Structure formats: structure tokens, C-alpha cells
Amino acid sequence: MTLSSRLVYVLVLLVGASWAPLVKAQDQEAGRQAANENLSRPRLYRLEMKKGKGYVLCETLLKTARLLHPKGEYRPLEPVLTWKEILSIPGMAEPPWTDLDPLQHEALLAKLHELYEITRSPSYSNQLNRVDSFFAGHRYGSLCPRGGPCTLDLKDRRTTTLEGYRDFAKAGGRMRMYPVDIGSKEAPSPTALIQYEYVRYPDWTAFGITFDRTEWLGLTFYAKSDLSDRILDDATNIVHVGPDKRLLMYRGRPHILNIDTRVYLLAKYVPWPHWECEIVTLEADRKR
Numbered sequence: 001m002t003l004s005s006r007l008v009y010v011l012v013l014l015v016g017a018s019w020a021p022l023v024k025a026q027d028q029e030a031g032r033q034a035a036n037e038n039l040s041r042p043r044l045y046r047l048e049m050k051k052g053k054g055y056v057l058c059e060t061l062l063k064t065a066r067l068l069h070p071k072g073e074y075r076p077l078e079p080v081l082t083w084k085e086i087l088s089i090p091g092m093a094e095p096p097w098t099d100l101d102p103l104q105h106e107a108l109l110a111k112l113h114e115l116y117e118i119t120r121s122p123s124y125s126n127q128l129n130r131v132d133s134f135f136a137g138h139r140y141g142s143l144c145p146r147g148g149p150c151t152l153d154l155k156d157r158r159t160t161t162l163e164g165y166r167d168f169a170k171a172g173g174r175m176r177m178y179p180v181d182i183g184s185k186e187a188p189s190p191t192a193l194i195q196y197e198y199v200r201y202p203d204w205t206a207f208g209i210t211f212d213r214t215e216w217l218g219l220t221f222y223a224k225s226d227l228s229d230r231i232l233d234d235a236t237n238i239v240h241v242g243p244d245k246r247l248l249m250y251r252g253r254p255h256i257l258n259i260d261t262r263v264y265l266l267a268k269y270v271p272w273p274h275w276e277c278e279i280v281t282l283e284a285d286r287k288r
Helices: 003-013 019-036 056-068 083-087 102-118 130-143 154-170
Strands: 043-051 098-100 174-181 190-197 218-223 240-242 245-250 253-258 264-269 276-283
Touching (some): 056 264, 056 276, 098 102, 102 154, 130 218, 218 245
Antiparallel strands (some): 043 276, 098 174, 174 190, 190 218, 218 240, 245 253, 253 264
16 A cells, blocks of 8 residues: 555545645655655564454464565555455455445435534534545545635535435445344344445546555445434444455454554454454564
């Protein structure tokens, strides 16, 4: 993953940040990093499991990473494992998705957008949220001034984001559903895990937004089983956005994986008890 694609990923991921100031801030960060290090030069790291010891998936991910990088050499922004490498692990696969028509579920998209309007502070009330950025970055790129905050009222943002959502659908963007129970045996909680995917990275270059990574770009959240609404437990219903987070099956069981490009690889078992795996990279000469 190159530095410019990381900047765009951060732009898409952060909640409540306005479009242009965040780009400016990330460009400044990029300048500082470029001045201090050669991002293409491999460095020696050691991998350490901080959570998940004894879980088969976590042990397998760590073993695979060590086999593929026997010298422990990574570039500074390189993930511990890529999606291609993860999907090559025996037992790892895409879920048995049910494909849906995004245009038939606009009301659910509106409910998802609403989630971010009721959970954030008033100071961010007119700024872009994750759903705005993911579906309509190309449209906001032309509406928001460069070098200044993007402050559009809610009505205008809902209209613009819905237009972007339709663009996504008409360009072949996928909407997929996988049924999963995130509760326990004593308190079951059947849900539908929804995942939107771009079939190819969007071409937003005309608006100064570029993606260099071509593996995958998606957005995942939990909805009610009948798709009438998002689930109401907002603390649980954290939307996963970007090229580094997705739902995969390991030995027939669902996990959300995060191949963060900076310091770690995460895996979370979706059903109860929601155990987690965390593998971190530390520079070999760094003390614990």
C-alpha cells in the first residue's frame, strides 16, 4: 500500500472530519514522513501476538506471516499479510453471500446514514460522515472547497450521498448479506451482516482523490434480519470502512479481519463470545 493510498484510506475512515482540511493535514504528515524515511526500503521487524494465543486462526495467521517473511523484513507501510495471502490460507474463504440489489434497499442506506447523525457531537453536524465519503466522495469533491471545511447541511448531504449510492449501484457496486447471530445461546441476536463492495476502485482523480491499491474496498455493518433497519445497538454496530477491513470465513466461521498497514493485524470472531486476535509489528531494535 503506497503512502498516497493510505492518506485516502484515512480520509474515508475518519468520522466527522471535513474533506479539505483532513486532506491538507494528511499531506503535511506525508511530507514529514517522506523527509524522515525511505518508505520503499524494507526494515527488520519482529511479529508479536498480543491477543489470541491458543486460537487456531490467530496462531495460523502468525505462522503464515513468519513463513512468508522469514527474515522479518517489511516496508514501513506494508501489511503483515495481504488479502491475497490471507485468502491462500487453507480453510479461509469468502462467506456464502446472498447478493442483493442496492437500488432496492435505499431505505436501509438512509438508516445507516442516520446512525452517524444521531451519535456524533453537534460540532460535526454539517461535516461528512463515513457513509458520505464512501459512496459520494466524487460528488463532494466538486461541492466542497479545497483548503476549507466541507459544511453542508444534513438535507443536502442526504441528497448528495443518495445520488452517490445510486452511482455506486449503477457502476456494478455489490451489496451482499450474510446472516449471523451475534448474541449468546442465552440471549440470541440474529442479524444480517451487510457488506458493500466496489468491484473496482472508483476513479475520482478529477477531484484530486486517488487510490493506488487495487485489492479491495468495502463497507460493512449489521442490519436487522429482515433488512428493515440497522441494528439499534449503536455501540455494537460499528461500521467497518476502507481497503483493510472485511468479513471472511475461516473453517466455516465468520471473522472480521483488519490488515492495518501501519502496525498490526486484527481478527475478531463475529458470534459470541467475540474473541479477538492482535498481531503487531515492532522494529527489531525497539525495546518492548
